[in-house]
Amino acid sequence: MKVLAVxxxxxxxxxxxxxxxxxSHKFDVALDGCVVKSEERNVFSVFGLSPSTxxxxxxxxxxxxxxxxxxxxxxxxxxxxxxxxxxxxxxxxFAAAVACLPPNGTLYVPAGTYLLKPVFLKxxxxxxxxxxxxxxxxxxxxxYPILPGIEDGVNLGTxxxxxxxxxxxxxxxxxxxxxxxxxxxxxxxxxxxxxxYKDHRTMRIAWRPRGVFFNRCSTVTMFGxxxxxxxxxxxxxxxxxxxxxxxxxxxxxxxxxxTDGIDPDTCDGVEIxxxxxSVGDDCIAIKSGTLEQAKKYKKACRNxxxxxxxxxxxxxxxxxxxxxxxxIENVTVTRCLFEGTDRGLRIKTxxxxxxxxxxxxxxxxxxxxxxxxxPFVVNMYYNMGDNxxxxxxxxxxxxxxxxxxxxYIGSFTFKNMKCTxxxxxxGAFYGLPEAPIAGVTFENVSFTFDRSxxxxxxxxxxxxxxxKNTGLYFMFVERVALKGVTVxxxxxxxxxxxxxxxxxxxx
Numbered sequence: 001m002k003v004l005a006v007x008x009x010x011x012x013x014x015x016x017x018x019x020x021x022x023x024s025h026k027f028d029v030a031l032d033g034c035v036v037k038s039e040e041r042n043v044f045s046v047f048g049l050s051p052s053t054x055x056x057x058x059x060x061x062x063x064x065x066x067x068x069x070x071x072x073x074x075x076x077x078x079x080x081x082x083x084x085x086x087x088x089x090x091x092x093x094f095a096a097a098v099a100c101l102p103p104n105g106t107l108y109v110p111a112g113t114y115l116l117k118p119v120f121l122k123x124x125x126x127x128x129x130x131x132x133x134x135x136x137x138x139x140x141x142x143x144y145p146i147l148p149g150i151e152d153g154v155n156l157g158t159x160x161x162x163x164x165x166x167x168x169x170x171x172x173x174x175x176x177x178x179x180x181x182x183x184x185x186x187x188x189x190x191x192x193x194x195x196x197y198k199d200h201r202t203m204r205i206a207w208r209p210r211g212v213f214f215n216r217c218s219t220v221t222m223f224g225x226x227x228x229x230x231x232x233x234x235x236x237x238x239x240x241x242x243x244x245x246x247x248x249x250x251x252x253x254x255x256x257x258x259t260d261g262i263d264p265d266t267c268d269g270v271e272i273x274x275x276x277x278s279v280g281d282d283c284i285a286i287k288s289g290t291l292e293q294a295k296k297y298k299k300a301c302r303n304x305x306x307x308x309x310x311x312x313x314x315x316x317x318x319x320x321x322x323x324x325x326x327x328i329e330n331v332t333v334t335r336c337l338f339e340g341t342d343r344g345l346r347i348k349t350x351x352x353x354x355x356x357x358x359x360x361x362x363x364x365x366x367x368x369x370x371x372x373x374x375p376f377v378v379n380m381y382y383n384m385g386d387n388x389x390x391x392x393x394x395x396x397x398x399x400x401x402x403x404x405x406x407x408y409i410g411s412f413t414f415k416n417m418k419c420t421x422x423x424x425x426x427g428a429f430y431g432l433p434e435a436p437i438a439g440v441t442f443e444n445v446s447f448t449f450d451r452s453x454x455x456x457x458x459x460x461x462x463x464x465x466x467x468k469n470t471g472l473y474f475m476f477v478e479r480v481a482l483k484g485v486t487v488x489x490x491x492x493x494x495x496x497x498x499x500x501x502x503x504x505x506x507x
Contacts, residue, residue, distance in 0.1 A: 043274020327357015
């Protein structure tokens, strides 16, 4: 067992083990010999602690000692005239409490329903939501502040890889350092009460807010909370470093586009552990901007670790792109459970995204996928988003000249994975003839199929066909290596190769 995060009044832990997300048996968690909760997850938190205090925690036969953080002051938002009745607007009370809070202080939110416009957080503070505390976003977009895409040379707003105006999010932080958001409360976007999901691809006044938005922040930690029903993505770290997201529950309406769970965007150092995600779009989508932004900043999204997470429902489990022009490097996904998502790993890009940065060194290990329709998809012909995705330049499989608009996809490694009840295909890898995918390695990976499934499209591209229960398809890949891969009774060949430079297979 190890400590993942400690605040003045809460702490988060991770148990070692082989099973993803869940333990094989329930267990009790004890603090200083007293049982405080029953658990079944590898990552869990405890709350209601005292500052600067040493504790001993015991769980699943493991124990360790830890000391909570110091706290300069604790401010109760009710003392700043927050009603917490779900009727009166409490934004001013929150804003006053944040403004007055001294460095290393805690803003304490007791149980209640707090109707809010966006609240802006700052450096060196902790926001602590007690169990039963619910922050509810106002439904009217007219009351939300706008973050301009560029204001006097400063990038404040963003949407899908571009510097454009967006609404501030229910919780927003710009340039904050040493910020912690924790507790057992709920961040309720309340999007269903407004018009956020209507004409969702049309900008009205500004682009839609997220649930929580961190812009150019560092050393940010968030654990224990539920974030749900957000107008777009649940949590969006943007140009951030050292971000820790642990033991969270993220929910958005099923089938609603652009309601992703977590979108690390042009960040360096993001660790996601023990997060349960069920959303209408991609569960975790890693991004690094469109070509214009990549030219300006030349910054990749890198050093991303995803561990002990449970992705249940959504278009993709862990997704890269489609805005990845700055590059995505060093992504490790391990000990995760994917259940019912359309795709497991999903890479989406196209001509026009460019090669300012590369997408390389992507590793998946010790993963279980249940009922994932297409466990692995790498698509360099992605046609969604703006209208440029529907042009012949994007969809042609003829070899075109390589220039700055040509994307580059490097190497992927998949090890020790079990994929059951696959509907569409075990995997589909669509490279470009002028820029093949560099390499794909599978080791100790097995696939079984759902015979009752309906056919479907492995991914979104202009020239497409539905498939059912097919094997691994590789088109324009420099090297494919399979070791200990089993595809149980596919409809057709287990492995199909088109335009593959080198193929190596070991049983």
